[in-house]
Amino acid sequence: MTGYEGADLAIALINVILLGLLFVVAIAIARMRSLFAIVMLSGIYSLISATWFVALDAVDVAFTEAAVGAGISTALLLGAMLLTSRTAKPEKRSTAIVPLLVVIAVGCMLVYATIDLPAFGDPDSPANTYVGTAYIERTPQDIGVPNIVTAVLASYRGFDTLGEVGVVFAAALAVILLLGFGERSLSATIGRKDKGGRG
Amino acid sequence: MIGAAAIALIVAIALMLIRALRGPTLYDRVLAVNSLGTKIVLFIGILGFVLGRPDFLDIAVLYALINFVSTIAILKFFRYRSFQVPLMRRTVARQTQPEGDDV
Structure with a gap:
């Protein structure tokens, strides 16, 4: 990471806590039947995941998540709820087995795929070697915006x-x-x- | 010092989450979401100081704005059952007829 090694443990701890909160909210969303509570919880989910994006230095993604996830989509879901009933139908237990198996299989595949990923902040990873370095070198002269992601999105x-x-x-x-x-x-x-x- | 503040905020966030999960009435949940948003704003501010980048405060201010607007939108929705009603009451009340206290 970029310079603040002393804060690494704090960052890891914050990531774990935020992901734990996200996990709790996701389980609660899956188990609830009241649609209004689900809309509220999805707003909470967006807020917490936006915070997590900030913790991961993905500030622009966090902006989008907060504006779209917590702001607009809550309003849209409420507007859609106006047209339907207020509670979801309870589904049968037997039909939930197959989706559970599919989800577990896909999750295992994703975890298996992360083994091949370069380490977090690895200077030799493809993201840090090819075009990224060129942007980092040229942005101060070309654009003059301190945030390089902003420079790429709004100018390049x-x-x-x-x-x-x-x-x-x-x-x-x-x-x-x-x-x-x-x-x-x-x-x-x-x-x-x-x-x-x-x- | 900052660590203690961060821990306190995380505890507060967990408490708000419990209230949002168990809240018996809808207003408990709305309030829980609103104050959880406030805690998130404070937490992002703290996070900026933990990471040594106090410019995260700008993001925190933006979150405060979004949080306020979305809370107003939700409450307006439950007052009028629609987003199309102006917040200020006009002199000629049209067919809006707010349904006050069911929910």
């Missing part, structure tokens, strides 16, 4: 980021067109249909 790959913004805008537009706003929105239509009923 400016057109790419512009295209991504266009894609996200189109997706948001599609959601707005589907759910609607104001008088013509789906929820307002449903609410008008059973007037006098609940919600």
Whole structure:
């Protein structure tokens, strides 16, 4: 890592604690039936994982996770919950076996794949040898932004980021067109249909 | 010193998590999420000092803003059952008819 070896133990401890919290939240989400509680817990999950991204120095990913995961998607899920019931159907125990086996198999494969990965912060890893060094050398003269990830995203790959913004805008537009706003929105239509009923 | 603060914050986060998991009413959960967000903001600030990079405070401020807005959105949703109602009550109340105290 970059200079602060004394804090390595603290970093490892923080990572373990945050991942443990994420594990607890994920298990709780899988076991709960109240959809509102699940929406709230998924917001918590996003916040904690955003903190973990900050701890891993992936600040831009953490920004996205906090804005999209904890902010927008909580609101979208609440809006979707308005159109359905408030609790999930309990599923049968026997049908849950096959997905469990699939998940365990995929998890084992992923753990097996991590054995081949270079160590965390390894200077000889591909991420730190080829293009990365060129960016690190040139960014101070070319762009002058202290955060190199920001320089890459907003300047070197400016057109790419512009295209991504266009894609996200189109997706948001599609959601707005589907759910609607104001008088013509789906929820307002449903609410008008059973007037006098609940919600 | 900073370590003690970090540990205290982690304990507080765990307590908020327990409240969000077990909270009997919806408002317990909303409050738990909101104050857990506050603890996360403080924790990111502490983390910046642990890592020797106090510029994480900017991120913490942004998280505080997002947390505030999303809490307002959730509470507004439960007050009006919709996001399309303005927060300030207009003089001519249209068909909104807030359903106060079910939930």
